[in-house]
Amino acid sequence: MSEPVQPATETGATDADATDADAEPTETEPPAEGAETAETEPSSEDADAPAPVRTGAQSVVRSLENAGVEHLFGVQGGAIMPVYDAVYDSEMTHYMMAHEQAAAHAADAYGIVSGTPGVCLATSGPGATNLVTGIADANMDSDPMIALTGQVPTEFVGNDAFQETDTTGVTAPITKDNTFASSSDRVGDDVGEAFALAGSGRPGPTLVDLPKDVTNGDTDQEPGSPTLPDTYHVQERAPAEDVADAARTVEESNQPVLLVGGGVVKGEATEEARAFATEYEIPVVTTMPALGSFPEDHELSLEMGGMHGTGYANMALTHTDCLIAVGCRFDDRLTGGIETFAPDAEVVHVDIDPAEISKNIEADHPLVGDAATVLDQLDAAMESAPKATKWRATCKQWQSEYPMEYAAPEDEPVKPQFVVEAYDAATGDDAIVTTGVGQHQMWAAQYWTYTEPRTWVSSHGLGTMGYGLPAAIGARIAADADGNEDAAVIAFEGDGSFLMTMQELAVAVRENLDVTVAVLNNEYIGMVRQWQDAFFDGRHSASDYGWCPDFAKLAEAFGAKGIAVEAYDEVADAVEESVNYDGPAVVDFRVDPAENVYPMVPSGGDNGQFALAEDQL
Incomplete structure (x- = not known):
């Protein structure tokens, strides 16, 4: 292999000691008689040139x-x-x-x-x-x-x-x-x-x-640094008059909610969102892409809203009189039925993409701009905090009424929620969670306490099964490149989802990547089975995955660590062993095949009418 080219410098040049093997040799004239023939060293500038x-x-x-x-x-x-x-x-x-x-x-x-x-x-x-x-x-x-x-x-x-x-x-x-x-x-x-x-x-x-x-093709044109086309423009700041009007609405509200969307993470606006919520003591709901943008152990956090959001988050969304939505596109999995979503709220919608404003939910106060910038504008325009003491107490009451609990009898199969909580307890706040798509994704979203941005990596809008393992590979490499080698990377997968991309174990083994795959194996395409039980009279058409391979043995065949778990008393040791293993590990957790994801809002339903059991659907 030729001597490698060095990374780019600030000026867009690169460093290299290599010469082009294909360059044509040049003829040089011999020195004139009597001339000095001292060798000259190339300048450092020439030596470093690409x-x-x-x-x-x-x-x-x-x-x-x-x-x-x-x-x-x-x-x-x-x-x-x-x-x-x-x-x-x-x-x-x-x-x-x-x-x-x-x-x-x-x-x-x-x-x-x-x-x-x-x-x-x-x-x-x-x-x-x-x-x-x-x-x-x-x-x-x-x-x-x-x-x-x-x-x-x-x-x-x-x-x-x-x-x-x-x-x-x-x-x-x-x-x-x-x-x-x-x-x-x-x-x-x-x-x-x-x-x-x-x-x-x-x-x-x-x-x-x-x-x-x-x-x-031949070229001698050196490309420059990445440059946006002249026709591309992004509005960073919202009009001051519109911001002032929105601020008055927030001040005068009695039941405000800050709805934090994925755009807050993309726009590096988590600090601004946290500061705004805490300064004005506004309860916070996040969308699923925004997990980690606001710490879920904070007293103002109502966690995730939407189809499988917490009961208290959905109650707050249903009863708020002022919804401050930042970086949120109001997709159907969040809103349920449009007509029943935040029906009494004045909506302040902050988004950098004007196409998202009033696309699904009508915005009373549209604020187009960068999330961090507009939140700073809104903060500067605020003259007082909303009088929401009773509202915060009501939100606390909902948290008591609709806790995220589950039964875990020791004589029954392992509950998948228990596995998620076990990994959360065994890892630090900087741990990165990736998932495939299905029930396991929802349990990972619901039962892990997210406190930092960019620690939740999943497929939201498209809902792509098999996303978890290749995402863990990319997340591991990004974390290592950023100096976070000690951060755990945990991929939660379902048996059906894992089967779609498990060949990437070969990559994880080849590169010796420190990733843990926790397969919540219920021998079904679980979310499909749950919907079939609820809406199709329990007819399990093409959702039964009882023919799955032994994932622990399969992992060993790839050269990864393979562990199988069937009982509660095996969970703690398996979690510890897989997290501490220096390289890729796969744990096949044989979880309760009858366990379902709740709360649940039926598609197109009313968020305030969430179900906590199948007989409520």
Whole structure:
């Protein structure tokens, strides 16, 4: 391997001691007779200069280096090979995933934990289409990510060439921006622009499709630092008059609620949200993507609202007279029926994306702008706190009336909630939780006490089964890169969800990544089974997973630590062993197959009429 190129400097240059092996030799004139022939050392400036860009692929890689990218997730293939060849000479670390979908999920999770766009790569055709689920997932959750896809040579595009797909056409509806690269001279800047767009304003996934002739083509154009297009503008501050009107509404309310959405985490506004809530003593409800944005052990926390939110959060949302929603898109899993959601509230809606304002819930006070900036504006405009002493007492009463409790008889199968609480107790506040999708996701959201942002990594809007393990890989790498090597990474998976991406154990073992996978194995697609019991007369059509493999033995076959648990008295030792194991561990918890997720608001229902048992649905 050639000497690696060093990471980008502040000026966008990179350091390298390497010379280009393909450079043409130059002829030099012999020194004139009598001339001095002392050897001259190259200046330190010349020694530190990067190898010149000579191909489009090298320009792509240089652009990523200029952006400060250190880690890549992908799967090699024919049309993306020129880019991978250029990566060979870079100091960026590439993680070869077992499947392209997992590459996208790992990059997505990397972006969630680090706050900077994750990068995934795939070849043309099936490589690109296998990324689609992960791209759509990132798009629904506004996660910063950039996808680089190989493409057949430009002259073959449109001719149904081998492994050709209209990647930009396929991904246009699920990307913040996508580009078909058409020039070797321009391709590096295309990538830089995509990187800048992915992390700016409302974050999201971007994509650059890279025809092989463009990446193989000659160029001497050095790409610059990531730059936003001139046409892209983000409104940071809300109009002062609108902020003042909203502040008067908050002051005059008697039953205010601060609804914190995922945009508070994306916008690095958790400190501002916490300060606003505590300064004015306003109870706080979070959406599921916002778990950790407000500490759940705080006396003002009502935890998560929505379909499987706490009873007290949903009661507060139903009875509030002033809802201050920040970075929230009011999706159906939060609101239930639109007509019954916060029916008596004046709604103050803060969001950086004007398209979200009044899209689902009508905003009485629309405040378009950056979450942190607008919260600071609102704080500055406040003249007094709302008189909400009785309201806070009512919220406390609801917490007593609707506690998050469950029965755990020792003579019955292990309850999944017990497993979640055991891992929470065994790890620190900096532990990162990732999940797949299903009942296990809800238990992980409900029974873990989240106190810090960017410690909850899950698939919210798209609801992608199998997300948990590849997300744990991306989260682990991001945490290590940020100096948080001691933070535990716990992936809660269901048996059905784990089966979809368990091949990524090979990656975790190969890279010796310290991740723990807790499989809450109830031998069902549990959430489907729960709905079938509630709404389909208990007809378990295609939801029974009694044929699952022994996940502990399967883990051992991959080279991971495998542990099986069937009784309560085995839980503590299994949790301790898996958390302390230096490398990937999988614990197959055989949990109660009849356990359901409650509280539950039926789809389109009234949040204030949540069910605590099946007979209440």
